[in-house]
Amino acid sequence: MNTTPTAPGRSADVADLADLAAVLVGSLSTDPDILATYATDESVHPGKDALALVRAAGVDDVVATMRFAHTHGIPVVPQGARSGLSGGACAEPGCILLSVAAMTTVLEVDEANMTVTVEPGVINKDLKDLLRPRGLAYPPDPGSMAISSVGGNIATNAGGMCCVKYGVTREYVRELTVVLADGTVTRLGHRTVKGVAGLDLVSLFTGSEGTLGVIVEATLKVVPLGPDPLTALATFPTVADAVRTVSSYMATGASPSMLEMMDGTTVGLLSEIGDFGLDDTVGTVGAVLIMQSDSPTAAADTEEFAHVAEAHGALDVAFADNPADSELLVAARRSVQVANERYCSSHGVGQMIDDVCVQRSRLADFCAGVEAIREDTGTMVTLVAHAGDGNVHPSVFYDLSDEASVAAGMTAFDRIMDLGLSLGGTITGEHGVGALKAPWLPRELDDGNRHLHRVIKHAVDPTAILNPGKMLEAL
Amino acid sequence: MNTTPTAPGRSADVADLADLAAVLVGSLSTDPDILATYATDESVHPGKDALALVRAAGVDDVVATMRFAHTHGIPVVPQGARSGLSGGACAEPGCILLSVAAMTTVLEVDEANMTVTVEPGVINKDLKDLLRPRGLAYPPDPGSMAISSVGGNIATNAGGMCCVKYGVTREYVRELTVVLADGTVTRLGHRTVKGVAGLDLVSLFTGSEGTLGVIVEATLKVVPLGPDPLTALATFPTVADAVRTVSSYMATGASPSMLEMMDGTTVGLLSEIGDFGLDDTVGTVGAVLIMQSDSPTAAADTEEFAHVAEAHGALDVAFADNPADSELLVAARRSVQVANERYCSSHGVGQMIDDVCVQRSRLADFCAGVEAIREDTGTMVTLVAHAGDGNVHPSVFYDLSDEASVAAGMTAFDRIMDLGLSLGGTITGEHGVGALKAPWLPRELDDGNRHLHRVIKHAVDPTAILNPGKMLEAL
Numbered sequence: 044m045n046t047t048p049t050a051p052g053r054s055a056d057v058a059d060l061a062d063l064a065a066v067l068v069g070s071l072s073t074d075p076d077i078l079a080t081y082a083t084d085e086s087v088h089p090g091k092d093a094l095a096l097v098r099a100a101g102v103d104d105v106v107a108t109m110r111f112a113h114t115h116g117i118p119v120v121p122q123g124a125r126s127g128l129s130g131g132a133c134a135e136p137g138c139i140l141l142s143v144a145a146m147t148t149v150l151e152v153d154e155a156n157m158t159v160t161v162e163p164g165v166i167n168k169d170l171k172d173l174l175r176p177r178g179l180a181y182p183p184d185p186g187s188m189a190i191s192s193v194g195g196n197i198a199t200n201a202g203g204m205c206c207v208k209y210g211v212t213r214e215y216v217r218e219l220t221v222v223l224a225d226g227t228v229t230r231l232g233h234r235t236v237k238g239v240a241g242l243d244l245v246s247l248f249t250g251s252e253g254t255l256g257v258i259v260e261a262t263l264k265v266v267p268l269g270p271d272p273l274t275a276l277a278t279f280p281t282v283a284d285a286v287r288t289v290s291s292y293m294a295t296g297a298s299p300s301m302l303e304m305m306d307g308t309t310v311g312l313l314s315e316i317g318d319f320g321l322d323d324t325v326g327t328v329g330a331v332l333i334m335q336s337d338s339p340t341a342a343a344d345t346e347e348f349a350h351v352a353e354a355h356g357a358l359d360v361a362f363a364d365n366p367a368d369s370e371l372l373v374a375a376r377r378s379v380q381v382a383n384e385r386y387c388s389s390h391g392v393g394q395m396i397d398d399v400c401v402q403r404s405r406l407a408d409f410c411a412g413v414e415a416i417r418e419d420t421g422t423m424v425t426l427v428a429h430a431g432d433g434n435v436h437p438s439v440f441y442d443l444s445d446e447a448s449v450a451a452g453m454t455a456f457d458r459i460m461d462l463g464l465s466l467g468g469t470i471t472g473e474h475g476v477g478a479l480k481a482p483w484l485p486r487e488l489d490d491g492n493r494h495l496h497r498v499i500k501h502a503v504d505p506t507a508i509l510n511p512g513k514m515l516e517a518l
Numbered sequence: 519m520n521t522t523p524t525a526p527g528r529s530a531d532v533a534d535l536a537d538l539a540a541v542l543v544g545s546l547s548t549d550p551d552i553l554a555t556y557a558t559d560e561s562v563h564p565g566k567d568a569l570a571l572v573r574a575a576g577v578d579d580v581v582a583t584m585r586f587a588h589t590h591g592i593p594v595v596p597q598g599a600r601s602g603l604s605g606g607a608c609a610e611p612g613c614i615l616l617s618v619a620a621m622t623t624v625l626e627v628d629e630a631n632m633t634v635t636v637e638p639g640v641i642n643k644d645l646k647d648l649l650r651p652r653g654l655a656y657p658p659d660p661g662s663m664a665i666s667s668v669g670g671n672i673a674t675n676a677g678g679m680c681c682v683k684y685g686v687t688r689e690y691v692r693e694l695t696v697v698l699a700d701g702t703v704t705r706l707g708h709r710t711v712k713g714v715a716g717l718d719l720v721s722l723f724t725g726s727e728g729t730l731g732v733i734v735e736a737t738l739k740v741v742p743l744g745p746d747p748l749t750a751l752a753t754f755p756t757v758a759d760a761v762r763t764v765s766s767y768m769a770t771g772a773s774p775s776m777l778e779m780m781d782g783t784t785v786g787l788l789s790e791i792g793d794f795g796l797d798d799t800v801g802t803v804g805a806v807l808i809m810q811s812d813s814p815t816a817a818a819d820t821e822e823f824a825h826v827a828e829a830h831g832a833l834d835v836a837f838a839d840n841p842a843d844s845e846l847l848v849a850a851r852r853s854v855q856v857a858n859e860r861y862c863s864s865h866g867v868g869q870m871i872d873d874v875c876v877q878r879s880r881l882a883d884f885c886a887g888v889e890a891i892r893e894d895t896g897t898m899v900t901l902v903a904h905a906g907d908g909n910v911h912p913s914v915f916y917d918l919s920d921e922a923s924v925a926a927g928m929t930a931f932d933r934i935m936d937l938g939l940s941l942g943g944t945i946t947g948e949h950g951v952g953a954l955k956a957p958w959l960p961r962e963l964d965d966g967n968r969h970l971h972r973v974i975k976h977a978v979d980p981t982a983i984l985n986p987g988k989m990l991e992a993l
Binding site (some may be wrong): 153154155156157178199200202207210211214223227228229230231233234235236237239240241242243244246249250251255266267268290293294296298338339340400401402404429432433434467468469470471472473474475480484487488489490491492494495496498499501502503514515 | 628632674682686688689698702709710713714715719724726741743765769771813814815876877904907908909943944945946949950951955963964965966967970971973976989990
C-alpha cells in the first residue's frame with residue numbers, strides 16, 4: 044500500500060501552517076520540544092519529525108486540520124492520550140499530530156436510554172467516576188483506564204480485565220461522529236439498541252486505529268452499576284497448573300467478572316513497589332490467579348472456582364472477605380506495568396509487551412511455548428494474562444546496554460507472536476497493531492483479507508493521509 | 519450507484535450456463551417454475567426473471583458460481599432460507615440465484631472454547647436443538663428461527679426476542695469464511711475471544727445482506743444453557759400504559775431475558791388460531807406485556823416487573839408458575855405472524871410488516887404516532903414489539919381488491935418509517951433494508967455516511983454483481 048504523502052505535502056511551509064493556525068480555536072505548535080514530546084506513545088516505537096501539533100478544541104478544529112492536510116497532502120496522526128502500547132499514535136516524518144486530548148466534554152448522560160455521549164478526549168476512569176453516583180457503569184477497563192481516553196479506547200477497540208464477562212469496547216459503541224480524510228463530518232451507527240440500516244460502519248471504524256477517520260464524538264451504551272464483586276486468589280506451583288485451571292473453570296460455563304493470571308516473577312516485581320497482600324507468596328509460587336464474580340451467585344461462584352483450582356493442584360485458595368482486600372488484589376494486577384517499568388529503570392533494561400490471544404484450550408500450550416522461547420533465547424520473559432479470555436501479555440526484558448541482549452529480546456518478542464499464530468491465535472488481542480506489529484499483520488491475514496483491507500482503506504482514505512506507517516502499512 | 523450488470527452479463531447463454539453446471543457438485547436449474555419459486559422471500563417484494571438457480575453443495579460451488587458470474591458480468595443474489603421480510607433475497611432480472619440452503623453441515627462444536635462452526639444453511643432452531651443436550655445455547659432467536667438459516671441470520675444481523683438481554687447476531691460471530699465477487703475465498707475475524715489484528719471485517723460483512731460477499735462458513739460464540747426462565751404477563755387498558763411500563767422498568771437497570779408487547783388487536787387475531795392462555799383478555803385489554811427473566815434472581819425480577827406494571831395502570835399481572843404455561847405465552851408471541859397471515863388469507867387482505875426501532879424513551883411517542891397514522895389513513899395497523907429494545911413491528915393491513923386501500927396501506931407503511939426517523943430512530947431494527955426499504959435508506963444516512971457506503975461497496979464489489987437492487991441501491 045502506498046502511504047507516502049503526495050509531493051505537495053512535503054512542501055507545506057510556515058505560511059501554510061499559519062493559515063491553519065489562524066482558523067483554529069485550539070492551538071498549533073511547531074516547537075521542536077513539544078513535537079518531540081508528542082511524537083511517541085507508551086510503546087517502544089520511536090516517532091519523529093512531525094511537522095506540527097494541532098491541539099483541537101472541538102470538531103471544527105479537526106475539520107479544519109483535515110481539510111488543510113487533504114489540500115496539502117500532509118499525513119495526519121490522530122492522537123488521544125498517547126497511552127497506547129503499539130505505536131499507533133507515534134509521529135511519522137512530515138505529519139501533523141492531531142490531538143483530540145483536550146476535547147473532554149461529556150455531552151449527555153441519558154439515564155432513560157442507558158447511553159452516554161462524549162467527546163473523544165474524556166478519560167476512561169473519569170467517565171466511570173461520573174457515572175457511578177448515578178448507579179451506572181461503562182464496563183471497558185483497559186489497564187490504562189486511569190490515563191487513556193475513550194476515543195483512543197474506541198480507535199483501538201480496547202479490552203481490559205472485565206472483558207471476560209462484559210466484552211470489549213466495540214460492544215458499547217452505538218454511534219460515532221467521525222471526520223473523514225477530506226474533512227467531511229459524518230455520523231455512523233444509531234442511538235437505538237438495535238439497528239441494521241446499512242453496513243456496520245461503527246464497527247469498521249472501531250479499532251481502525253486512526254487509519255479511516257478521526258473520532259470526534261461517541262454515544263456509548265452504559266449498564267447498571269453492579270454490586271461489589273467477591274474475589275478469590277489461588278496460588279499454584281506452576282503457570283501450567285494455573286492455566287489448566289482457567290481452561291477447566293471456563294469450560295464449566297462460568298461467567299467470572301475477572302479471571303487474571305500473573306506468574307511468580309511478576310508477583311516478585313510487584314512486591315518491590317508495594318504491599319498488595321501477595322508478599323507471602325513471593326518466591327514460593329509459580330503463578331497466581333485472581334478471580335472475581337459480581338453476579339448474585341458470587342459466593343457460590345468463588346467456591347466453584349476454588350474447587351476447580353484445588354483439583355488442578357492449587358497450593359492455596361484465599362477469599363477476600365471485604366471490598367478493601369478485594370480492591371488490593373485488583374490494584375496488584377493493575378500495577379504490573381508500574382512494577383515492570385520500575386524494574387526496567389532500576390536495572391537499565393528495556394521492556395516490550397506482547398499481546399497474543401489464543402483459544403482458552405491452547406493457553407497451556409502457549410505458556411509452555413513461551414517458557415521454551417525464554418530458555419532458548421536466554422531472555423527474561425514474564426507473563427500476565429487476561430486468562431479467562433486467553434489473552435496473554437508476555438513482557439520481554441532486555442539489557443539496553445547489550446546489543447546481543449536487545450537482539451535476543453526482539454527475537455523472543457517475534458517468536459512469541461509466531462507461537463500465537465501457530466496455535467491459531469492472533470498477534471494482538473487488545474493493544475492494536477500500530478507501528479509495532481504492522482510488519483506482522485500480513486502473516487495473520489490471508490490474501491483475500493489483505494486485499495479487502497487495502498481496497499477499503501483506499502476507498503475511505505484515497506490519498507492515504509490518515510495515520511500512515513501504522514496498522515495497514517505492510518498489507 | 520450503478521448496479522446494472524455489464525453488457526456481457528446479459529448475453530450469457532445456455533452454453534455458458536452448461537459450462538457452469540458441468541463443474542458444480544450441486545445443481546443448476548433454469549426451469550421457469552423453479553425460478554419463480556425461488557424468486558421471492560417472505561416479504562411482499564416481487565422478484566422475477568432470474569437467469570438460473572444454483573443450489574450449491576459446498577464452498578467450491580459458490581466459488582465456481584462467483585467466478586462464472588464475475589467473468590460474464592452476471593448479477594448474483596445469495597439466498598439462504600428465503601425467510602427474510604425485506605426482499606433481500608428476491609430475484610433481480612437476469613440474475614443467478616445462488617442458494618446455500620443445502621450447505622447444512624455443523625462442522626465443529628468446540629465445548630472447551632464455547633464455539634460452534636457451521637455451514638450457512640444450518641437452520642437456527644436445528645443449531646439450538648443440537649447444542650441443548652450439551653448444555654450450550656446459541657441465543658439469537660429471530661421470530662423465524664424455526665425456518666431461517668444461520669447464514670441468513672448473519673447476512674441480516676438478525677435480532678429476536680432474547681436481544682434485550684443477549685444482544686443481536688453480530689455479537690456471536692467470531693469468524694466468517696466468505697466468497698468475494700471474483701470467487702476469492704477469504705477468512706475474516708478470529709476464533710479467539712478477543713482480537714484486534716486489522717479492521718473489523720466480520721462486523722462489516724455481518725448485516726451486509728449479500729452485497730459484499732457470500733458467507734460459506736461461520737464460527738459462532740455459544741453460551742452456557744441457562745435455567746428455565748420465569749414469566750410474567752401484564753395486561754393494560756392501552757398500549758400507552760404498556761410502553762410506559764417498559765420504559766420505566768428498563769430504566770431501573772432491569773435485565774429481562776424477554777420483554778415483548780402485543781396490542782389488543784393482535785391478541786384477538788391470536789385467539790382465532792389457538793388457545794394460548796390469553797383468551798380471557800380478548801376484547802378487554804389494549805395491550806399485554808410478556809416479561810421473562812432467566813437470571814438467578816428471576817423471582818424477584820418478575821415481582822419488580824409486576825410492581826412497575828401496577829404503578830403504570832396494569833389491569834392484571836399473572837405469573838406462569840410452570841415451564842409449560844411459560845412456553846405457551848412465548849408460543850403466542852412467536853405465532854403472531856401465523857395469526858396475521860391467517861387473518862390475511864381469510865379476509866382477502868395483504869400485510870406489510872414494519873420494523874422501526876426507537877430509543878425506549880420514545881416508545882410512547884412512537885406508538886401514539888402510529889395510532890394517529892392509523893386513524894389518518896383509515897388503515898388497520900397492529901402493533902407487536904420487542905419492547906425492551908424499543909423495536910416495534912407495526913403490521914399494516916390493506917384490502918387487496920381495493921386500490922385505494924392498498925394505497926392507504928403503503929402510505930401508512932411509509933409514514934411509520936418517517937415517524938421513526940423523526941423520533942431519532944431507524945427504519946429497520948432487525949429485518950434489514952433489502953429491496954423493500956432500499957429507497958428509504960438515503961433518508962436515514964447523512965451525506966458522508968452514504969459516501970462511505972458507496973465507496974466501500976465499489977471497493978469490495980467493483981463490478982456491482984453482488985445482490986444489486988437491494989440495500990445499497992439508492993445511495
